Amino acid sequence: xxxxxxxxxxxxxEKGKDVELRCDPISGHTALYWYRQRLGQGLxxxxxxxxxxxxxxxxxxxxxxxxERTGESVSTLTIQRTQQEDSAVYLCASxxxxxxxxxxxxxxxxxxxx
Amino acid sequence: RKEVEQDPxxxxxxxxxxxxxxxxxSNSASQSFFWYRQDCRKEPKLLMSVYSSGNEDGxxxxxxxxxxxxxxxxxRDSKLSDSATYLCVVNSYNQAGTAxxxxxxxxxxxxS
Numbered sequence: 001x002x003x004x005x006x007x008x009x010x011x012x013x014e015k016g017k018d019v020e021l022r023c024d025p026i027s028g029h030t031a032l033y034w035y036r037q038r039l040g041q042g043l044x045x046x047x048x049x050x051x052x053x054x055x056x057x058x059x060x061x062x063x064x065x066x067x068e069r070t071g072e073s074v075s076t077l078t079i080q081r082t083q084q085e086d087s088a089v090y091l092c093a094s095x096x097x098x099x100x101x102x103x104x105x106x107x108x109x110x111x112x113x114x
Numbered sequence: 115r116k117e118v119e120q121d122p123x124x125x126x127x128x129x130x131x132x133x134x135x136x137x138x139x140s141n142s143a144s145q146s147f148f149w150y151r152q153d154c155r156k157e158p159k160l161l162m163s164v165y166s167s168g169n170e171d172g173x174x175x176x177x178x179x180x181x182x183x184x185x186x187x188x189x190r191d192s193k194l195s196d197s198a199t200y201l202c203v204v205n206s207y208n209q210a211g212t213a214x215x216x217x218x219x220x221x222x223x224x225x226s
Contacts, residue, residue, distance in 0.1 A: 033213065033214065035216075041218070042201075042216050042217065042218035042219060043158070043201070043216040045213050045214070045215065045216075048213050056213060058213075059213070091157055091158075093214070102148060102160040102163060103148075103160065103214060104160075105157040105158050105159070106157060107156070107157050108157050
């Protein structure tokens with residue numbers, strides 16, 4: 001596609017429920033990142049996928065968070081047993097690896113846990 | 115020390131002013147540097163890459179000082195539309211791979 005597509009754009013869920021967020025990167029972009037941005041805060045790195053390499057999960061805040069990626073295409077971020085502190089905008093970015101190349105972000109999924 | 119540090123501002127300037135933002139980073143092995151712009155409730159968008167030799171794009175000039183681990187962004191002749199949060203971004207490499215590390219951003223408000 002022309003850009004990074006994320007769905008849903010907004011999600012309201014009850015505390016304790018599981019949610020799944022989806023990211024469709026730009027075709028050909030082998031690197032994919034998930035970030036979280038709480039209201040008024042900076043971006044927090046969550047996880048990074050690069051081709052068939054093992055993902056860098058060092059940013060995942062707890063074992064309730066997991067992410068998968070099918071080949072070099074769609075990625076899903078799953079949050080189990082959601083908590084109110086999980087409320088944030090979850091942003092996905094993709095790029096073609098290589099020094100100096102910029103990242104393209106999706107418009108994000110705004111998650112609200114009530 | 116935080117990986118990427120920025121003065122949060124806000125910077126409140128009149129139209130036409132020149133304003134400079136600074137950023138420091140802690141990982142000397144960092145390879146790539148960027149400035150992103152984020153409008154309120156929007157996703158970050160790449161403003162410009164930052165090269166060691168310095169680079170300019172219209173009214174925007176970016177500089178990198180690797181020895182001091184310091185990045186700057188200069189905006190000349192500020193416009194109302196420049197009002198946004200400017201994010202200093204560093205691409206750091208580690209054993210697991212590479213990740214963009216974002217500063218918390220500097221807020222700019224340009225008024226008429």
